[in-house]
Amino acid sequence: MNVIEVDDPRDERLADYVRLRDVNLRRSLEAEHGLFMAEGEKVIRRALRAGFEPRSLLLTRRRLAALANVAESAAAPVYVVDDDVAESVVGFDLHRGALASVRRRPLPAADAVLSGARRVVVLEDIVDHTNVGAIFRSAAGLGIDALLLAPRCADPLYRRSVKVSMGAVFTQPYARLDDWYGGLDDLRGRGFRLLALTPGPGSVPLAGALAATGPADRVALLLGTEGDGLSSRWLDQADAAVRIPMAPGRDVDSFNVTAAAAIACYELVRDAPA
Amino acid sequence: MNVIEVDDPRDERLADYVRLRDVNLRRSLEAEHGLFMAEGEKVIRRALRAGFEPRSLLLTRRRLAALANVAESAAAPVYVVDDDVAESVVGFDLHRGALASVRRRPLPAADAVLSGARRVVVLEDIVDHTNVGAIFRSAAGLGIDALLLAPRCADPLYRRSVKVSMGAVFTQPYARLDDWYGGLDDLRGRGFRLLALTPGPGSVPLAGALAATGPADRVALLLGTEGDGLSSRWLDQADAAVRIPMAPGRDVDSFNVTAAAAIACYELVRDAPA
Numbered sequence: 001m002n003v004i005e006v007d008d009p010r011d012e013r014l015a016d017y018v019r020l021r022d023v024n025l026r027r028s029l030e031a032e033h034g035l036f037m038a039e040g041e042k043v044i045r046r047a048l049r050a051g052f053e054p055r056s057l058l059l060t061r062r063r064l065a066a067l068a069n070v071a072e073s074a075a076a077p078v079y080v081v082d083d084d085v086a087e088s089v090v091g092f093d094l095h096r097g098a099l100a101s102v103r104r105r106p107l108p109a110a111d112a113v114l115s116g117a118r119r120v121v122v123l124e125d126i127v128d129h130t131n132v133g134a135i136f137r138s139a140a141g142l143g144i145d146a147l148l149l150a151p152r153c154a155d156p157l158y159r160r161s162v163k164v165s166m167g168a169v170f171t172q173p174y175a176r177l178d179d180w181y182g183g184l185d186d187l188r189g190r191g192f193r194l195l196a197l198t199p200g201p202g203s204v205p206l207a208g209a210l211a212a213t214g215p216a217d218r219v220a221l222l223l224g225t226e227g228d229g230l231s232s233r234w235l236d237q238a239d240a241a242v243r244i245p246m247a248p249g250r251d252v253d254s255f256n257v258t259a260a261a262a263i264a265c266y267e268l269v270r271d272a273p274a
Numbered sequence: 275m276n277v278i279e280v281d282d283p284r285d286e287r288l289a290d291y292v293r294l295r296d297v298n299l300r301r302s303l304e305a306e307h308g309l310f311m312a313e314g315e316k317v318i319r320r321a322l323r324a325g326f327e328p329r330s331l332l333l334t335r336r337r338l339a340a341l342a343n344v345a346e347s348a349a350a351p352v353y354v355v356d357d358d359v360a361e362s363v364v365g366f367d368l369h370r371g372a373l374a375s376v377r378r379r380p381l382p383a384a385d386a387v388l389s390g391a392r393r394v395v396v397l398e399d400i401v402d403h404t405n406v407g408a409i410f411r412s413a414a415g416l417g418i419d420a421l422l423l424a425p426r427c428a429d430p431l432y433r434r435s436v437k438v439s440m441g442a443v444f445t446q447p448y449a450r451l452d453d454w455y456g457g458l459d460d461l462r463g464r465g466f467r468l469l470a471l472t473p474g475p476g477s478v479p480l481a482g483a484l485a486a487t488g489p490a491d492r493v494a495l496l497l498g499t500e501g502d503g504l505s506s507r508w509l510d511q512a513d514a515a516v517r518i519p520m521a522p523g524r525d526v527d528s529f530n531v532t533a534a535a536a537i538a539c540y541e542l543v544r545d546a547p548a
Contacts, residue, residue: 046525138533143521164530171524207544244540247417250445251320256438259412259536262529266518266537270481 003064003071003078009088013079016101017058020090020159027158034104036157038167040096041066046167047102048074055101060086063097104157110148110175114190117145117173118218119268122187124150124180124234125225126257132156133164134258135223140168142265147174148220150183184222184237192220196230196238197264199254203243206267215271221264226257277338277345277352283362287353290375291332294364294433301432308378310431312441314370315340320441321376322348329375334360337371378431384422384449388464391419391447392492393542396461398424398454398508399499400531406430407438408532409497414442416539421448422494424457458496458511466494470504470512471538473528477517480541489545495538500531 006014016035019025030036035055038047044067048054054076059067060083071078086094114120121144126132132154139147153176155161156169165172177183184194193213197206213219222238224230235241244255244263255263280288290309293299304310309329312321318341322328328350333341334357345352360368388394395418400406406428413421427450429435430443439446451457458468467487471480487493496512498504509515518529518537529537 049525134530134533137526137530140524141520141526141529141533142518143524166526166528168524168526171526244416246415247543250414250417250442251323252411252415252440252442252445254440255415255536256408256411256532258530259408259415259532262533262536263540266540269521 002074002076003080006079006081007085009081009085013056013077014058014081014089016055017089017099018091021092030104030158035101036104036162037159038100038102039098039159039163041098043162043167044070044098044100047100047170050167050170052105052170053103055103058086058089058099058101060094060097067098108173108175110177110186113146113148113173113175114187118216119144120146120148120187120192120218120220121261121265121268122148122150122177122184122220122222123153124222124230125152126223127152127154128226129154129158129160130164131226131258133161133169135261136161136165136172136174137168138258138262139265140165140172142262142269144265144268145173147172148183148187149174149176151177151180181233184220184234187220188237190218192218193240194220194222194238195240195242196222196224196235197243197260198224198229198235198241199243199246200229200235200241203241205245206242206264209240209242210267210271219268221268223257223261223264276348276350277354280353280355281359283355283359287330287351288332288355288363290329291363291373292365295366304378304432309375310378310436311433312374312376313372313433313437315372317436317441318344318372318374321374321444324441324444326379326444327377329377332360332363332373332375334368334371341372382447382449384451384460387420387422387447387449388461392490393418394420394422394461394466394492394494395535395539395542396422396424396451396458396494396496397427398496398504399426400497401426401428402500403428403432403434404438405500405532406432407435407443409535410435410439410446410448411442412532412536413539414439414446416543418539418542419447421446422457422461423448423450425451425454455507458508461494462511464492466492467514468494468496468512469514469516470496470498470509471517471534472498472503472509472515473517473520474503474509474515477515479519480516480538483514483516484541484545493542495542497531497535497538
């Protein structure tokens with residue numbers, strides 16, 4: 001067991017964990033070192049089960065017992081600190097008491113995640129990490145074959161996304177499009193029917209649009225940014241605009257993007273062959 | 275137009291708006307005065323359209339024009355303040371620039387919202403205001419006939435719930451159960467089939483359970499607290515345990531409660547008669 005007690009919050013060995021709420025710092029630090037943060041026992045265990053390799057773990061003293069078998073089998077150093085040292089390093093009360101700094105892996109190319117995929121969801125510029133995490137959790141839980149992310153979509157491995165996804169970002173196949181403007185051409189070329197989810201005029205109920213495709217047909221559902229929805233470029237590129245039917249008389253004009261994504265993913269896989 | 279310029283953040287006329295992030299203060303202040311906060315132009319307009327009466331409005335100078343017609347027709351005073359006065363009163367940068375202090379109305383009895391209802395969702399102790407707001411938005415958007423809230427469920431008219439619901443709390447019929455232990459007896463007595471949503475063992479797919487009931491039958495879906503789910507008391511009381519089918523191999527053991535609620539509400543109304 002590679003357990004190392006650390007008393008000084010400025011100890012260089014804790015550098016991966018500094019100021020977790022400082023978004024700008026974290027973006028550059030994590031990109032430079034190719035790492036991401038997994039927080040809490042459950043999520044850390046899922047990262048390891050998914051084959052990710054930790055650079056190190058940071059545990060508060062009272063969490064060491066709960067994670068003893070992880071600490072024992074980890075090839076990486078396990079830093080054990082007092083609660084106040086943890087708080088001083090990360091910048092808030094680390095009440096879950098467990099963090100892992102985990103090595104990123106190269107993202108697969110779109111080709112790799114699309115091969116064999118029949119039900120795909122494409123996220124155009126979902127910018128909120130909480131929403132990205134929640135969408136991954138629903139997509140993974142329901143068994144969406146692949147997620148594709150537009151270039152400006154938020155990072156699924158950012159700490160908040162990982163946490164909200166409860167680790168679903170580790171098992172849900174996904175890739176990033178490197179071209180927004182022409183990004184959908186490749187999908188169309190592969191025979192995917194492109195359905196744009198939008199409450200706007202001209203859209204037809206999602207269930208009906210799916211019933212018109214065979215369950216073995218390839219379908220890609222396009223989901224737009226919070227607030228403004230899909231860009232006109234992507235709306236134009238889609239084969240059809242689809243919506244989740246809304247009740248009249250409630251003065252509600254749209255769903256929350258994570259609720260819409262959950263319903264859409266559910267509908268996408270409902271009749272899909274196992 | 276009853277517009278009143280106020281320069282002093284300590285002005286007693288702004289007392290409804292103080293320290294909006296101080297949960298304990300707000301709970302007692304809002305209960306004592308029978309008010310709730312509506313935030314942002316869209317939500318304020320929805321509150322008024324739903325027939326709620328403002329005690330007053332608080333607008334920053336640059337938002338007055340956008341809400342001029344509301345300000346003109348409001349019988350209540352409209353306080354106009356500079357950005358820094360607003361921030362000093364509410365305790366944060368009021369970037370939406372518009373608040374209304376709105377009179378609460380007595381909640382209807384369960385009897386009133388259940389009369390004629392066929393599709394009902396019952397929330398047992400959802401304690402997070404964000405989740406309550408998100409569930410109301412999905413339920414209202416999809417047309418759930420009524421929501422019933424267990425005694426310890428968070429307040430849908432708390433500022434954060436109102437905001438996340440985008441005003442759906444104004445139009446979605448709901449009532450509060452005043453008895454947790456025996457609260458489901460009344461529903462059963464009215465002929466509702468009680469379906470407990472849980473990923474636990476013994477649960478059957480929700481869609482199948484609904485297919486076994488006629489679309490005109492009365493169904494109440496029970497949704498449990500974040501994390502722990504339904505109490506064993508309510509699980510015991512239900513006619514059947516139902517689940518949203520999950521994909522194997524993704525190491526996901528549950529859905530986020532708002533995603534589960536969205537999917538369940540969607541499934542509940544999917545085949546319901548219009």
